[in-house]
Amino acid sequence: MSEHIILVEDEIKLAQFLEMELNSKGYSVSIANDGVTGLILLRESSPDIAIFDWMLPGLSGVELCRHLRAMGSKIPIILLTAKDEVTSRVMGLDAGADDYVVKPFNIEELLARIRAHLRRHIEQDNRHLLIFEDLTLNCQSRQVFRGDRAIELTVKEFDLLEYLMSNPRQVFTKNQILEQVWGYDFVGDSNVIEVYVRYVRLKLEESKEKRLIYTVRGVGYVLREE
Template sequence: MTTTAHILLVEDEVKLARFVELELSSEGYQISVAHDGIAGLTLARESSPDLAILDWMLPGLPGLELCRRLRATGNKLPVILLTAKDEVSDRVAGLDAGADDYVVKPFSIEELLARVRAHLRRTQEPNLDILQFEELTLNRKTREVKRKERAVDLTAKEFDLLEYLLNHPRQVYTRDQILENVWGYDFMGDSNIIEVYVRYLRLKLEANNEKRLIHTVRGVGYVLRE
């Protein structure tokens, strides 16, 4: 398995921590390890891991409290709790604290790896509503466009044109392709409409003297690229 996912492991049993670290590393994950809750909380805030595996009983700051503090700051990374506690009330407490999953000691490493893969798969699935290129972001659902943090106010057709170009950055589209896909097959107006709307888009996207992203390919059409 090839992955660059970063996993935070917070476990005070040094031998167990080392064993889990080696197994995760052999799967291709990048691992950060802490042996107490305070160090784990610091690492979670500073290294922005993709997933955290927390022991319930930790010196300094229990795993349950560590999870609560992460959630209190809006951190949504998947959290798997490792614990010897197996009562229903313990599971409820863990889930109430914001944990996503629960693995009871002693556990098989295959089960833990499967849980890790499942949670990473869930969080790493692409958001099909968001199109992004360079510092340009388009949200299909809310129809919002941003250049870095600056909101860009577009008309409906300007939005449709930009969305079309963002679907395949660096691909050159002919004027005919743009007319068919943005204006529709039955468009009977002036084909210069594309030039007009590209000009509108450039004015809005480059309002703060940002670099040009929509380029003209002479004799062919347009492309979105660096």
């Protein structure tokens, strides 16, 4: 699947040229020619990287940076700007931009910046992933997938699965799980572990997938292969 880029640029010919160049490199591109339309695009899609012109009608590129970061997005942002003063660069970076390219620029330089930021973003995302067999857990976004199937977990179900996936093939007693997932100050029945393990198993095996969480009789639980 090609990476998706949102480009917000009010110079129509430059936007068309950049779209053509980016398409030729295999990227899919969504274009807005003003800041307000750009913000709508950002809210309605999940791009892999965003490129904003600094000077835009409606909302400036700097304002778009602030909006995107306020939305919680961590995607890379590159600002296109005719401003090369230190104060302007600092303002853009403080607003949430990751990089800037001064106009006029060489298209190869922009493409190299895009590749570098996408590569770095992917590497950062991968550091938050736990993978075991066909099970994937994203510690940052708190998303869980069994193959391509998304699994909705409650907070404690997620925490339990994250703990087991962080230590695959290691057997944990109920007390160890209580301490690490529920906390040392937990007051209640240790049977809560059995209940939550059952809940998580049901969700992981909803489509008849093979079992990954096993009971070690008399000891506790383990995440392992068959």
